[in-house]
Amino acid sequence: MEIDIAEELKQPEYTGENRCEPCTILNLAIAVVVSSLVARKTKLGGVLAIGLSITLIYLRGYLVPGTPTLTKRYLPPEVLRWFGKEPELELASGVGGVDSGDSPSNDSTDTPAAAAGSPSESHGESSEDDAPEEPVELDLETFFLSHDVLEPCADRDDLCLTDAFETDWLDAIDELDDDGVEPADAVAAFSFEEDPDDFDIESRDKAQLLVASHGIAGRWPSRPALIADIAASGVLEEWTPEWDDQGPETKGQVLNGLRMFLETCPTSGGEISMDEEVVESCCSSHDVIAVTCDETGERLFEQRLDTVDA
Template sequence: MQLDVVDDLRQPEYTGENRCEPCTVLNLVIAAVAGSLIARKSRLGGLLAVGISISLIYLRGYLVPGTPTLTKRYLPPEVLRWFGKDPAPDVASGLGGDTTATTDAGRGEPDANPASAGDVTTVDEDEASKPDAEAAVEAPEALDLETLFLDHDVLEPCDDRDDLCLTDAFEADWFDEIDAVEESGLDASAAVDAFGFDADPGEFDLDDRGEARTLRSASGVAGRWPSRAALLADVAASRALESWLPDWDAYDPEMKGAVLNGLRMFLETCPSGGDVRMGEEVVESCCHSHEVVAVTCEETGERLFEQRLADVDA
């Protein structure tokens, strides 16, 4: 019975790795002040109050209801940095995680250019001057995603709107590969193979905490996807692109990640089934939250793509 009560009190979303240190410190201060006030009348009562408060903070992450929400809304970024917290939490944008390819392709908002926003830095000038195709990948300093996709019949002008859509042939290949990945299994080994890491797949783990999927190695996080469906789309697209981009195998993992992240936003059917929609949503970390433009599966709620709204507006 006691264990049931403890389990009921636990709130994993605010404890463990999700614990907000500023919230914890604030609540411990409140507990100490409240305990000292009670101790003026009863020393034992004060000690009990502090003990119960610390237990609640340990189990729930906070003592005063609403503390996490208030902290996310009103705690200054400078205070978050004191505790080593980034006031702008990472967006789960696939391998490498730092591509600014627009999220509006094929959906009419906001008005941005997926090519200019999605340029991917490739090799340096010395490498580009080498005749070795594997080093230069037959590309200039920046890779224009829109041109890349159009030149290799991955995208084409849409029939029903002034935008770009997947070609029927590539979309069919992509979903054939999605079915194949589902059949063989979506694991760390499949992700490592898809992105071309020169490493033993056994050195990587694929975490599935909540909706997000995180690929980790001993050296740190290699990539983070907002959902299993997003990772499934990337792994399958990588396999499909082997037949559509002649130098795909020569792309380094970071470049592959950026290309796949840009391609994923053109999906109009979710890898797990159903249509997709685009809209504004909120991404939260332990101590902060921000709005993102997100492409989401309507039936399952899985997020396929997300980008900070501030980055799009910029």
């Protein structure tokens, strides 16, 4: 009977590897305060209170109902850093997005650019000439309009893919999907300088990760999103003369933005929808704009809502 009660109380989503240390510390502090107050009336009651509180925190991950939600929403980033928690969510933004890096350590050499061998990577002694260059910030709307990638929509006040570019893009997607995606395809699409053999594509849940020898070079929310980026890069190489001159992060910025304008799922051909969703990690949560394939549930694009210009 005792075992059954303990099993019913357990909440694996908030314990073990999923335990939120800030939540645990906060609830232990509350337990100590409450038990101290009880102990003023009866020492036995105080001992029982602290024992019961610790048991509940161990089994459930928290004592006070709603602690995980409150912590994720309102605990300051500085407090999360005290516990070694990264306050920013790791959104799948392709290559060069603010959330694409997932280095295995805090070493500065494990950034996506360094790990992926971007043109800004330096070898040997540093100098002003070989110092890392900042990725070029493009005005995406101007870039797309000037190269006939986008045009004003005929039926609404928005921008849409031009028929010609959409046709070329979908044809490239179909060809790539039929042949399969190799790490070398992604390396070529983003102009990484390292040997393609030093890269691999890994699946984590639904996400697709381009992994280099020193870290993660790119992260996509799904296989269709990765295929769409690689295919679009090949089409843009033909449509824009300066495409080959762009570095990996700039290409990633362009391709991630372009993915928003797909009107059908790249691989299944079904409809897509744009919604606001909540993305959570162990200790933080944020509202995001998500573009998702309706039939398969595969996500094509995600961006934090608070980073979108009003």
